[in-house]
Amino acid sequence: xxxxxxxxxxxxxxxxxxxxxxxxxxxxxxxxxxxxxxxxxxxxxxxxxxxxxxxxxxxxxxxxxxxxxxxxxxxxxxxxxxxxxxxxxxxxxxxxxxxxxxxxxxxxxxxxxxxxxxxxxxxxxxxxxxxxxxxxxxxxxxxxxxxxxxxxxxxxxxxxxxxxxx
Numbered sequence: 248x249x250x251x252x253x254x255x256x257x258x259x260x261x262x263x264x265x266x267x268x269x270x271x272x273x274x275x276x277x278x279x280x281x282x283x284x285x286x287x288x289x290x291x292x293x294x295x296x297x298x299x300x301x302x303x304x305x306x307x308x309x310x311x312x313x314x315x316x317x318x319x320x321x322x323x324x325x326x327x328x329x330x331x332x333x334x335x336x337x338x339x340x341x342x343x344x345x346x347x348x349x350x351x352x353x354x355x356x357x358x359x360x361x362x363x364x365x366x367x368x369x370x371x372x373x374x375x376x377x378x379x380x381x382x383x384x385x386x387x388x389x390x391x392x393x394x395x396x397x398x399x400x401x402x403x404x405x406x407x408x409x410x411x412x413x
Contacts, residue, residue, distance in 0.1 A: 288331050342366065344368060373402075
């Protein structure tokens with residue numbers, strides 16, 4: 248077919264050249280979602296802090312949950328790009344604690360509304376943590392649970408602040 252059906256005012260070569268320029272000058276993106284990775288996650292795993300959640304309805308957090316997450320870690324001088332967030336509801340992500348440990352090599356793991364038993368971990372009371380050989384696991388409620396119960400939110404903040412600072 249040699250007819251032009253739609254014209255955008257520039258040639259394909261110009262478009263490719265512009266895309267190459269934008270790729271070469273683009274800032275690095277903090278979201279790690281390459282299909283070749285064993286896990287799809289957002290943020291960065293370099294600091295060894297991993298948040299694990301399980302939201303069927305959202306890629307990571309609900310809109311209110313994301314806002315609470317950013318404010319919570321921000322109060323501790325952390326940014327979303329400083330921590331890794333993995334949603335186990337994503338079918339690409341293995342629900343296997345050993346593989347999580349191998350891939351992320353974390354020192355601190357925060358279970359946000361994820362029951363430890365679902366990862367074949369021993370029971371850990373809410374807003375408390377268990378030290379392992381390589382990492383410490385903090386078990387707490389999801390942000391949605393904390394939104395409806397102020398006591399859960401207060402208990403979370405007290406322990407979480409201590410956990411992250413240690």
